[in-house]
Amino acid sequence: MDRRSDEFLLGESPTREAAYDDPESPFIPTFRAKPMASVKGRKRPLRTICIVLVAVSLLSFGVVLLKPLSYLDIDFEKAAVYPATFNSQSYVQGPPTQRFRDNLRNDTKYITSWISAGWTNDVMTYGNLIYLALITERIPIIAKFIPSHVDNSAPPFAFGEVFDVPRLSQAIKSPIIEWHEVKDSESEVLDDLGCWSLWESVQKTQSHPRGSFSLNWLKLDVSWTRTPDWVKLTAPGVTDSHASFWSLATLGFPEARANNLQSTNYPSPQHQVSLPPDDQLLCFDYLYYMGAQNAWEWESDYGPTWRFVGQHMRWNASLESLANEHARRAMNVPVNEPTPPYISIHIRHGDFRNYCNDVPLDQCFASLPVIARRVAEVQEELRTQKGIEVTQVIMTSDERDPEWWSGVRALGWTWVDYTTERTEEIYGKWYPVFIDAVIQSNGAGFVGTHGSTMTTLARRRVESWHDGPTRVVKWGSPNADDH
Template identity: 75%
Template structure:
């Protein structure tokens, strides 16, 4: 789901290296002979050379050996114990929590959880993160744990707060139907919808929804837009605003038919994708608080990042034992964007490969002049299905990961091509993406922030859209 069609299913952080501070031992009164000093200096030199030889980087952008992170927070310290049959039995009375769910494409769901975690920070609550749902891939594919895609200990340490996953709270096999009251943001901001944002309820919860007050809307009431305000929603996590709005329309839970006020112990909302601080579509802006305080710290789980590096190396035919070379990643989205061409011929609507190649050349030139790096490898990621288009990509000397040949879905599951594409995009020395694609926008943010890489966005939608 991209910004132009929000009802469709879709789809600078320096590494923190912990150091142990130790007090230097006192040296007063200790004298060393010149011979001893020379011997010590020689030993230090040899050790330094050995260290450098043993620690040569395995690639331009290191993915093989990410820094180790001690868990800043033991999640079990914020629960009663192991997962329970009823989620409420596992919540501590001296702790407040917040949760929400997803119902869009995976990239948008990543942004939704970024928004949830930022809302947790400003309400001083502990976020509980549900698994990713596969509605946009294959509904039969099981939900995928957040912590198997993202490095949760590293994220937790970077933002200074613990994060919990739902499978830590409630037993995934539990058959107990839990009652809870939650806030429905969707009913307040989406003028053409009269129901909460639909959820795929694998957590076995029976939710009674209370509509949020109209003033949570970020934009003026007469403006057609679905965004709510971070701080307006945050007020509902505090006693005064909550109590003042308990009389708003409430929908009984669908199974037990009980009407419950929004829970205060576990603050919950139906959907937190359309949230902003100052204006809509804020993840596209350099000041975006959700990106700055959360999103940039959502680094990849080391195992899945190594897998992506392996796929990228094979696509570039890198010999075993040689480092992964720098490459430019490209993401060109076509797919359902065809619907936004409004009858215009596709070759007039979408940017041609020569136009995309011009943008790639600009990124190559910027890397050459500003970083002294000569980057010849280009990896394309796209949902385009036309074999002729891919032949033209090959004719440009570019490559891509052949997930069919790799048997990626067969070996790892249907989620993995989506994950690996995103990781490969994020680890480009530079990046070229598609206007309006949330996947391109996140890749651009990651390359800029994580690798200080040059980026470009290709315009499209009318003839000559990307002329410059």
């Protein structure tokens, strides 16, 4: 089914695209879930022993695992350490410098871009950047995540503190560098840089490059050159903001670059210098809306970014261990027992209320019994296809209604109580968002919300990493999820 026709509620761009800017953060209920009975006497399956032995053998030869360890098999105290096959320091001159240019190697070409949406969309943007790096044979330089939907007082958060960069580099067979490895994070030097403005060419509502607070953190003064209109993925008359991967890739090579330098150029805002797009450091303003054949390809099984990059973006071991500890406490698992399989749920309400229009919320959003029906379908599939009886269910949501959460509790489901855990106080404001994402990804099965990119990534991870069944709950009108 065509992606646009499937978005029955979200309408045409830019309204539809706004729904995919996923700014949600977890809501913390004001009451605790009732303790749930722990799973006792559950034996660790024989599959665990086999996978561990295979993993050790493969790692000894430096081979990337084709199928990641599942939630049942992870020993968080002895997590596999992937060697830095691509040592980032080999692709810069040395330690971070005051000016980024001083640390780039003359024999190496790089690519970068920046973020300006909710965290989930920023993850997808960086996935697109890394895929574009692969097809242009350049080294991606990844900036830190910025607090676009957590408290603005939260500091930027390094990509490598969320994702296992050595493992990712090994899987995609290409190095990845982070900006703080190139330029000193404390530098006060404002660097000049020429970049391509993609945003102007793919949408008609804004006649300027897409901004990002990352440029302020990195102290970059950018002179923008508009990309040619032919980079747009869809036909000129189609209202959509996606660009073509391969159209952009051509601008990373000499001929297409030279033939398009006459495009509109804007002097940098502070130094007022006009620079052509940099050849050594190829850069674009915004890479969220990207596709190879169609828009919204993260939703499609052939989507190249997920296939070649996204599925290899596994969690940093420390973050995954922390999320596992939170999940175990939510399920009241004794210290000496393994983490039981569970079904993860992601229900997004929050800003989706804006798309209900005149439909009352209790008819717009899927009810808890409707969600429970989807959970039962996942449980049945796990039972019949894998022989796993999964009774534990963990809810993640931005819903704020205490009565709704009481209904969640009445179903026997649980959630992480970040207030009681003092998660933000101990670890920082980013962590409830991160932990929710990890818990979602490590379900034996998953149930999510139609139209949310957080659901999209959780669904992809459960299907790819754990071969788990998933369902997506539709909403927007009475009985929208009837099937």
